[in-house]
Amino acid sequence: MRIAMVSEHASPLAVLGGVDAGGQNVHVAALAAALAGLGHTVDVYTRRDDPGLPPEVDLCPGVRVRHVDAGPPEAVPKDDLLPWMPQFARVLVDAWAHERPDVVHAHFWMSGLAAVQAGEATGVPVVQTFHALGSVKRRHQGAKDTSPPGRVVTETTVGRRVAAVVATCTDEVTELSRMGVPVGHVRVVPCGVDVAHFSPAAAPAGPPRREPVRLLVVGRLVERKGVDTVIDALADLPDAELCVAGGPGADDLDGDPEVVRLRARATARGVADRVHLLGRVAHDAMPGLLRSADVVVATPWYEPFGIVPLEAAACGVPVVGSAVGGLLDSVVDGRTGVLVPPRDPQAVARAVRSLVDAPVWAAATGRAARERAVRLYAWERVAAATAEVYATVTTGVGTRDGVGTREVRAV
Known part of the structure; x- marks a missing residue:
């Protein structure tokens, strides 16, 4: 099967850790490679x-990654890319x-906008993965939502x-239904993890441990x-340190606004000496860093899926995570980790x-997480x-509710 993926802002070649470079980049790169491993070709x-x-x-x-000339050839925040989607569609x-x-498999809503327009013009069925929904973002970010x-x-x-929507978790299906998207053509296929790279065999690495x-x-x-x-939680965990991996490189941390905010928060809580901001960590070094932790903590306000809990699980490390979005699927409360509000x-x-006071249970939790x-x-x-989703749409495009017959416009 010849597959086209459209990922307008999230290049599979991007260096991870920036504001707009994260789980979607990983997903597109890994899914494309895995599909090629099954004998398909992917652009x-x-x-x-x-x-x-x-x-x-x-x-x-x-x-093959194909670079599309749409808008200026420079970094542009993803929320500012909408005016160039018609140009992107013409290139497609x-x-x-x-x-x-x-x-065609479109990733993110703007990619879907361009892909559907191009798919209608060429008769190619389109599958959509949103990765994040604007209704959820607006609910949690309010006035800070830049969409x-x-x-x-x-x-x-x-x-x-589109011919089908691939949702990455069951919580997304509920949200899509509320939006008025017919759930009959929604299929849940989760994000994945490289279980060979992220493994319990990884030797613990990272900075020297300073606390138990x-x-x-x-x-x-x-x-x-x-x-x-998590910084606030350290006040009730006097024997714990927190390492934070992500953001700009270690040499550029001082100029990052979120780093400045987090450092001020740690100082205000009296835990600054136990918070270590590491900056961007290379992909090859990540399994060892994960294995150095007693617990990986993922406490987003909301999370469309969340790759890190899967990477920790694959390394056999228990997770404490927010009971939101994709974590409701990827973390089994009390069995592969612990969910919290x-x-x-x-x-x-x-x-x-x-977890840390029950090391036998923590170890069993890590093993269960790896197996799952x-x-x-x-x-x-x-x-x-x-x-399998692709196979279902390649023979039925245009037969459901006028799919493939009307133009999609941004409003």
């Missing part, structure tokens, strides 16, 4: 954000007129028009990730203490399930 279309990028780059055998139409894919006006309405329109208990947070340094909740430092502290990660979330399994 990933992503926006050119650097004039020096070549037109095409081979990511791995069977996967031209490309698919010469080399038609069997199916363009009309995002939620456009997401609903895209969701109704090490907590680890990994992810982009943005407010909604809830790192401040978001923005509740006391609950985080109690959950961490329950291998069984449900290995990329080979996720790719096979995704390919």
Whole structure:
């Protein structure tokens, strides 16, 4: 099968850790590679954000990244890219007129906007993964939500028009239903994890331990990730240190606004000497860092899926996570980790203490997490399930509710 993926802002070649570079980049790169491993060929279309990028780059055998000229060839915040989606769609139409894919898989709502327009023009069925929904973002961020006006309405329109929606967790299905997207063509296929790279065999690494208990947070340094909740929890965990991996490189941390905010928070709580901001950590070093922790903590306000809990699970490390979004699926409360309410430092502290004070149970939790990660979330399994969705739409495009017959417009 020839597959086109559209990921307008999240290039699979991006360096992770920036504000707009995270789980979606990992997902697109790993899913494309796993699909190629099953014998498919994949072209990933992503926006050119650097004039020096070549037109095409081979990511791995069977996967080609194609840079699309849409907007200025420079870094642009993803929420500012909407005006260039018609141009992006025109490039896709031209490309698919010469080399038609069997199916298109769009990642993120703006990608869906461009992909549906191009798919209608070329007769190619489109599958959509949102990765994050504007209705959820607006609910939790309020006035801080920087999404363009009309995002939620456009997401609903895209969701109704594509041949299928691939949701990454069951919580997303509920949200899509509330938006008015027919759940009959929604399929749940989770994000995956490289269970060979992230493994209990990884030798613990990272900075020297300074306290008996090490907590680890990994992810982009943005407010909604809830790192401040873990900092606050340290006040009730006097024997614990917190390592935070993510954001800019270690040499550039001082200029990052979120780093400044988190350091001030740690100082105000009297725990600054036990909070260690590591900056960006290389992918190859991440398994060892995860294995150095007693508990990996992921306490976002909301999370469309969340890759880090899976990476920790694959390494056999128990997770304390917010009971939100994808974590409701990926963390089995009391069995592979502990779920807590978001923005509740006391609950985080109690959950961490329950694990570190019961090392036999914590070890069993880690083993159960690893077994479940291998069984449900290995990329080979996720790719096979995704390919099954592709197979269902390649023979039925245009037969449901006018799919493939009307133009999608941003509003």
